[in-house]
Amino acid sequence: MDRNADAPWSKFDPEAYVSDNYRTPLPVDLLIVALMRDHFSRCFEGVPPDPLLRGVDVGAGANMYPALAMLPWCEKILLLEYAAPNVEYLRRQIASGGLDHAWDAFWGVLGEDPAYREVVPRDRLDEVVLVQRQNLFDLDGEQRWDLGTMFFVADSMSECPEEFGRGVRCFMNALDKDAPFAAAFMKGSDGYRVAGQKFPAYRVTEAEVEESLVHYSCELEIHDLHHVVREGHDGMLLALGRRNSRVSVP
Template identity: 45%
Template sequence: MTLRPSGGALTRLKNAEVSWGAFDPDAYVEHNYSVLQSEDAEILHLVRDHFADHFRKQAVGPVSGIDVGAGANLYPALAMLPWCDEITLFERSPANVSYLASQVESYDENWDQFWNALCEHEAYGSLEMAPREKFRKVVGVEQGNIFHLERHRGRWSVGTMFFVAESMTASHQEFRLGVEAFMSALAPGAPFAAAFMEHSKGYHAGEHFFPACDVGESEVHASLESFAEDFKVVRLKSSAAVRNGYTGMIVAYGWRRKSDQDIPVADL
């Protein structure tokens, strides 16, 4: 049976009330990532330049990265690939975990177009080995709940979180807690990139409907300001809708605050 959005309980669900086992990664990939859409191309441009600029200036050795709520999307991990000797794809849905695990050995051809877009920057085009080979060497999949990341505080040195905090709940408090969990998992000074659906009303992944939290640029900025520094919140110029029920996409990127004097956003 197809679940459809309404003004009722379905659109007021909190994260723990959602049937994440019903998420259909194959349908999600087919709809969103079978071809490189203009929104994702714009995101890749922003993120690749941010990461490449950071690691060029820092000149640090290989680091550990995390993609929080990886879902059925590989391009955030690809965006971190040149600088990592370990990338954790952290995901709750059992179906998405299975999909991600199936991609580690040799990811599907549709992801080549995303890598090619990244390779427009020399930091990616000059990778010392084939991207599939490095992906296989450094990527691991971990099943887990975003709200349990506190036990890994400060563990990762680069991180991404794409379409997660606002797409896992209808609760603004849980949205803020999700952003806090992501940022708290990063080491001080770590570069990050996060993407959000603007004013999303919920979405389908196969036959099932999943709730979302209605956020805009101001909510995204407010959720990050206690944990990030020198960061930008950008509404994408691209406007071709990949689905109904949202008004645009937002990308935030910057650095994890070096100070440990964070104010939990849940208490603001």
């Protein structure tokens, strides 16, 4: 069984990953972005978009849409990522003028909500976003972020069920009480290839996703998106909710 530490993360090719997954936006990703946008806007309803919060995207990889979705609400966003090539990719994206036009379609969906309309992402990314190379298992459980995302990470980093649970736990324990969150999972994935390199996944079910989150969440909704993007998985799940007030659980 491939554990997280066994996978070839230093060989992750971010440009190939973006070409395979995001350069031609799939309707399912646009739907995910719309659901996440509406969730964050609902959570902050009545609160004028005022960049005071701290956001985190755990295992950001080569995906800018979670960071874009948090932009109106945050004075700081941490993109936490382990694979060195992805860290370099993210740093290029947030540099002035560096944001790839591949992300414009996702911003288009976000911009349908008035909270996003005042924001010019290319002006704000380099002042708000920090990219840090870190192992998510080293998150210390201090519950210090006010808003968080984790997309296709806990399920797509190891074949080991214990590491799936630990990944979710580390993410949820990084969030402060009431923090809105969005997390996405590939259902029943037997792993994935990026530029010919194989990466591990845990074949998670919807029931296991729910069970892993429910202890930490309130207002939890799990959307089964009934969409398969390639062979070797059974669908995609999007979990939306808020961190409840229970203290960090090891």
